[in-house]
Amino acid sequence: MERSIMSDVNLEENLLEVEGEIYNIKPGADKAVVKYFGEDHGYRSAAEKAQAKFERETIDTTLVKDHIKCIPNLLPAELCQSLIEEFEGDSEGIQHESVAELLLTQVFTDEIDAHIRSYFGSEYCVFWWSIYKIESTDEETGYSTKWHCDGGPEKHLKVITYLNGFDEHGSDTAYLDKEATDKLKEVGYIFASVEKRSLNIEPLCKKLNVDYQPMGVKPAAGDTIIFNPFEIAHRAKTPVPGKPRYALNFCLVPSEIHWKTVAEQYYFPAYDCQDFRKFAPIVKKITKDQALDLNYVEVGLNFQVENLQHARFIIENVIKTPKPAWLLVNYLERNDPTLVSITSIFDLLRFIKKVALEQLHWEKFLQAEWLDALKDISSFEQNFNDSRSRYSQADKPNPNAIFWPSPVHEKYPQSKFEILPYVRKEPIMDLDTPIGSAGSCFAFEIAKYFQTQGYNYVISERNDDPNSGVFVDGYQPGDELVKFCANYGIMFNSPSFTQLAEKAFGHREFSKLLFQNETGFFLDPYREGVVFSSKEAYFADYDKHIAALRDTFLSCKVFVLTMGLNECWQLTDGTFMSRNPRENMFHLVKHRTLTVQENVDYIQRFFDIIKAHNPDFKLIISVSPIPFLATGRAEEQHIISANCHSKSVLRVAADELVNNNEDMYYLPSYELVTECIEDAWDIDHRHVKSETVEKVVAMFKEIFVR
The missing domain is CATH 3.40.50.1110 (SGNH hydrolase)
Structure with missing residues (x-):
């Protein structure tokens, strides 16, 4: 997966030799990856929308600052051992959705959920999961064992639960802090070709004056780390020969709705590492469905609001500030989902104004947003009234100016040859002016x-x-x-x-320009229709x-x-002739078409x-x-x-x-x-x-x- 993503980052790759080590360098690749997933595939917009609609509490977690958090003893040792045995006994059978359903509830406890949602500032969903086995032979061939960041959206997380401990296999997830990672991104090491990653980047860090201090957690069985693999460089340290390391992995991305709802209604996590590009349409669908629901918008006669989707559509397109818009929709869905009290657009406007005004009394931290929401409502009402009156004859200075005159109109026949095409009189003068x-x-x-x-x-x-x-x-x-x-x-x-x-x-x-014409008279290019018998007459x-x-x-x-x-025709000095050039003028003019x-x-x-x-x-x-x-x-x-x-x-x-x-x-x-x-x-x-x-x-x- 990462190999194909990096090939799409079409930048020049160079070789850099430091103390006998050869490093592949691709400057600007980090910015290209950010744009590739954030803008081209919509992950940034989806994350922003998810944050705008988020309303659950958050906690103060070091995950936000450091992009990594360790949770000890998340899974019991017995379950970890059971998973290893089932993986070795039936590596395909363990991929069944029933296994994933059990593990999701075991791993995503209230504690770990609080850290994750606080990091994203939103709900989230599980993109993929897997059980990985890393052996000592992977050191030379395994992509994950060499220093790297994962190619993907800026905002995504990995949750890794170690199924057997460091004391058993000597393996760990080594990582650098964000400052060191950013310097490696800047020089272009991060996101260079996947197959050319390096085990030893200490000489490179030394040359770049990067504080090379790899860290790890030396996990016990059941310990879990949550980290952003895009933000911090990391590698899986290879285990000792004959002692493989087993780990349970989950990949998470921000979502507008809870991960359980996503798994139940939209997308169940796939097994093994997946391409983020494959998931982008699903993220967009979730975002779209949360904006307009899965049903259609029905617009009734006489400005009737026929269904909840119509009300949601109006609110979310009237209120430009996301948080109040989402709160208003949520309030309506909870309190009047069948629209008993709202039958028309006028009822809906009264409802959202009433709710918005009430929020000003207690939602102090959203005062500015609710004031903006009220301005949006006022602007909508003004535009609504203006739109309704556009084809009305009321208050028009010339009521006959609205529709094209038709001599065969059934009710109001009128010929255009019998009218004057103006709207209002402007009596600015009299005959003495x-x-x-x-x-x-x-x-x-x-x-x-x-x-x-x-x-x-x-x-x-x-x-x-x-x-x-x-x-x-x-x-x-x-x-x-x-x-x-x-x-x-x-x-x-x-x-x-x-x-x-x-x-x-x-x-x-x-300039005093004089052009002689074929009759011997002189012409001023700025005064068409005025000629001079001599230069003296001109002066x-x-x-x-x-x-x-x-x-x-x-x-x-x-x-x-x-x-x-x-x-028109412009002279070489920048001035313009009043009309067209004569034959002896073309060397001094050029044709222009003015905007x-x-x-x-x-x-x-x-x-x-x-x-x-x-x-x-x-x-x-x-x-x-x-x-x-x-x-x-x-x-x-x-x-x-x-x-x-x-x-x-x-x-x-x-x-x-x-x-x-x-x-x-x-x-x-x-x-x-x-x-x-x-x-x-x-x-x-x-x-x-x-x-x-x-x-x-x-x-x-x-x-x-x-």
């Missing part, structure tokens, strides 16, 4: 309607000088309507908004434009920001910078319904799916921003256009009709204007 906007082409369609519908649209910069050398796409000198508060052009990505605020208030230095306009930006953000009390794309968090961070910085200079600033976020013109991800995404991904990312980012900020709001223009307008699109299927924009602005007014 200074308002601005920025974003994609959809944003300046909205800006046009703000200006024609009597809103106080902030205009900090026009372009009315025909000799300035500055040209704004779609605007002629003297036009009544502008596309933007200032001539920043259209912006499709969230970093561009951040850069506007950074420029306006000097939070970042920007003459630069500071005036930044001043206009600053004036816009200081003047606006409400600003509508329309996010367009999550694909939700990146979009959140960029818009948050835009907002925070302006808010610091203009405390009255409020931001209304929308997502442009206008789909991609092109995608830079065509090697992995069709433009249709890339567009869906982009809008989804931006929509989630908008939600997080609004949830995180008091003065941010969401305008569901994307939802209105894509779902609630039957004929929204122009002939190109990308841009919207003017009537569509009118409906968006009308919804804006209904939501935000007093």
